[in-house]
Amino acid sequence: MSLVPVLDDDEMKPEARAVINEIRDVRQTDFVNNFWRVLANDPAALKRTWGSLREVMGPGTLDPLTKELIYIAVSIANGCEYCIRSHTAAARARGMSEAQMMELQSVVAMASETNRLAIGLQVPVDDVFKGLPPAPASSGD
Template identity: 40%
Template sequence: MNDERQATVRLVDELGASGKVRQIFDDIKATKGIDRVPALWRALATAPDELELVWTSLKARMHPEAVGRESNLDAKTREIIALAVSATNGCSYCVNSHTAALRKQGVDQETLGEIMGIVSLFNSTNALAEGYQVEPDVFPPLD
């Protein structure tokens, strides 16, 4: 690892990981079909129980087939939601990660632009509705 700072903690070296961290790192790579463990997971590995908690939750939601669960949302839709929330929250790490995942699924630049346009539109209209304190008058049906 170089001397350039990558996080507020020293990232766990992927090759030196052992025990629970090694198992989770291997699972991350296998589940995501990648050949290295991304920096976020290496940062979380400084607290192995937190790494396990976050990975278990993410795997169940973003890769449900890997835990034997069916989702009503396809993989692309799940990534679009993740990208939209990441952009809204201002997380450049997550925006890049979910954009890369969408590009891997065949989403082109024009489609990414359309996604970002919708994100921008609803960030704006949400702020307007909240700023005007408009009371809801359109409701979903109750099942």
């Protein structure tokens, strides 16, 4: 259960309703999901978040499907069921296949495993990965 109400349109302040209507217009749908309806409890947060999401997920150098795949991967890492499900639906709408979904899951799982190993073992970062010149070879001392 949400910590604050999932608002119907008629329960929203006018500022929130204006953002919700913009979401409908941009997405060309009458459906507005619960994420936005919960954020509508704070019209300023709703407007700010919607504006940022439109900018980040809008046209850029990454294609829309790649952006959704990244969003899913981060949502998996953060354990956000809502975002995993909503962005999986968006990725499927943008053409993600089941094979791509399974490969994405494998990459996320492998990255999680190797991240934990590197963190746990405190592996020092190679200079080349830091953009530094390689350390001089040992003279055998």
